[in-house]
Amino acid sequence: MVGGSVAVIGAGVAGLCASLALAKLGVKVYLIEKQPKLGGLTPQLSRVFPTLRDAKELINPLIEACRNHPNITILTEAEVRSVEGSLGDFTLHVSEASQSGGQTEKTLKASAIIVATGLRPIDAGIVKEYGYGRNKNVITALELERMLSSDGRVVRPSDGESPKCVVFVQCVGSRSLRSSEKPYCSKVCCMTAVKQAYELKKSLPDAEVYVLYTDLRAYGRGWQELADEAKACGVRFVRARPSEILEDPETGELTLWYEDTETREMVELKADLAVLNVASTACWPSLGDVLGVDVDEHGFVRPPNPLASPVDTSRPGVYAAGGCLGPADIGEAVIQAYAAVARASEALALNIGDGRSILVVGAGVAGMTAALALARQAFNVYLVEKEGEIGGLLRRLDRLYPTGEKAEQLLNWLAEQVKSEGKIRLYTSATVKKAERTSRGFLVEISAKTGEETLEVDAIVVAIGAQPYQPLGECGYGELEGVITQIELEERLKEDRLGTPRTVVMIQCVGARTPERPYCGKICCITALKNAIQLKQKSPSTEVYVLYEDIQAYGVDGEAHYRLAQSLGVRFIRFAEANPPRLLYVEGRKVLRVEDSLLGREITLSPDLVVLSTPLTPTEAAAGLASLLGVQLAPDGFMRVTDTKLMPVDTPVDGVYVCGTASGPATVQEAVAQAYAVAGRIASKLASQ
Ligand SMILES: Cc1cc2nc3c(=O)[nH]c(=O)nc-3n(C[C@H](O)[C@H](O)[C@H](O)COP(=O)(O)OP(=O)(O)OC[C@H]3O[C@@H](n4cnc5c(N)ncnc54)[C@H](O)[C@@H]3O)c2cc1C
Ligand code: SF4
Ligand code: SF4
Structure with a gap:
């Protein structure tokens, strides 16, 4: 075993993945x-979206592997009471259940700490109007998961009968300004409803299944496709928020009232079962005090530098993963877990990479971060960039979500380190x-400005990014003056050559969520919010409109941006998919007509910039690189x-x-976490070989 030990707090999917990876690095883990x-939560689930794989099949092998690994010591019914010391020498005071039923105090020594204490749903009874706890047939999504995962039979709690009409109610206690509720979007509850509604419709085809929602946040890879499938099999998605749910004490029948925001009709719906998708909150409320790390106003860990080091906490040597950083799905929690492993491995100077080489293809923010993280673990890194300059899309961006820092600042900081890091050999152009497989890894031929070279490497990291879609011929792009894309707006903002437009209209989902490209672009809503805020802050008199179908302002920062944009006067107009905005050129001026599906009337705008x-x-x-490496592309082409x-980075x-973004749209923060995760995965994989 190598020197050092790590305490992992929380044994959900993030804590288990982190523990196993560290154990494979030869580290002792508590x-x-x-x-x-x-x-954690995962064993209580039935299936996981979007693949609908059995949750127990996913989590049980991980639990078993942790139980059986000689480097992992498991303490259950145990809580950390306080932590002293610093990186390399922490002392944790832990109280653990004793066999006699009392508590014993234990002292553990650890060189680093990973906190992975996850999320828990808030008490659904807080949202009084839905009568949870009072109405027998009003349950939470987690309770439905348990029904689906035990024998798969979904019944009304009042009489054990199969429901004929089930209603999912979204955003319960989330996106709310009431003091007892949460202002943020809980991120996974839209897809939880999609998945559960789909499962229900498959098992009870005659049942009516409704999802009452505000925005359908189906932004992840394969998520929109599952939502489309649920719609196709008869799940009815209605943009509405019920005002109240009443239960007939005799029959158990539920009555819901809501306004269908598309038809603007008041609807009275009779149902047998209502499923509340409630907000998630941090599972360990005293995390900040006990670990001595900064948390935000919601109790989530606040990394001091969220873009460059998304899993670091304010206390050196303490890293965070999963729901304690804010709502996350399993894939994101696992990425953060491997990222935390990479950071801990760097901090402990395990030097796993000694004598080993890695090829990183692409020197954007992800490739540069991966190269640096690998080099800091003593790997020799060959960083191959096809352009003459490094930086990828970051070179074209103005400010970065969610912190608002200049892209140039992050780019320069990374580029300087890449150029001065002795273990990285950078090839531009x-x-x-x-690429040929060898017993060690791969023999790779590269062609660079300096000539051809053959490199022998242990592993290859693909970080080739993605490109913004050019919508030639759509909405007047390439034909009308003053019609640009968000990336072109970024460039104008960056170079300070936008001027002061009178009216700017942003149109969402151009070229996405279409039959040709069914996926959601995930970050284009956030980008629009960020740039709309920028425009308003630079020039409050500029009128800014965002025409949208669903706003994917997911998570804590997404919702905060949405709210800020609204408070600055950005106007949001919803259009129906079947009725997109029309841009015309009338008497030398651009005229945009859009049917506001919430107000039910046509609005005419005269933007100087679209x-x-x-x-x-x-x-x-x-496609070329994938075929050289023998990697298949997914149906979306990523x-x-x-x-x-x-295994989200394998x-x-x-x-x-x-x-x-080589594996699908991602924010800079997500891309950086994935890059660290790659470094964590490679280290643990090679160390265990
Ligand atoms: C109804 C519902 C359905 C969902 N469906 C899906 C889905 O289909 N697909 C998907 O990707 N995601 C889904 N999710 C989200 C998924 O559950 C989370 O992404 C995942 O559990 C996050 O993993 P984690 O390890 O961060 O947290 P958790 O799974 O919550 O694990 C955290 C662990 O830390 C422990 N802990 C907490 N505090 C302490 C402490 N002080 N000391 C020690 N231990 C502590 C907890 O007990 C727990 O074991 C769903 C969530 C809900 C509520
Ligand atoms: S993911 Fe966000 S929008 Fe969807 S139900 Fe949850 S809180 Fe609401
Ligand atoms: S604009 Fe982009 S992120 Fe927003 S809903 Fe459309 S495809 Fe998704």
């Missing part, structure tokens, strides 16, 4: 769990020509990953990893 059982929000699409090089939940080809 896995500290408050509950008697391991696994370079491409991979050939900004189209288009999705990221796979780069032209993706790099395929082995398993979006448990490709099906052993030794080939992927990070950043």
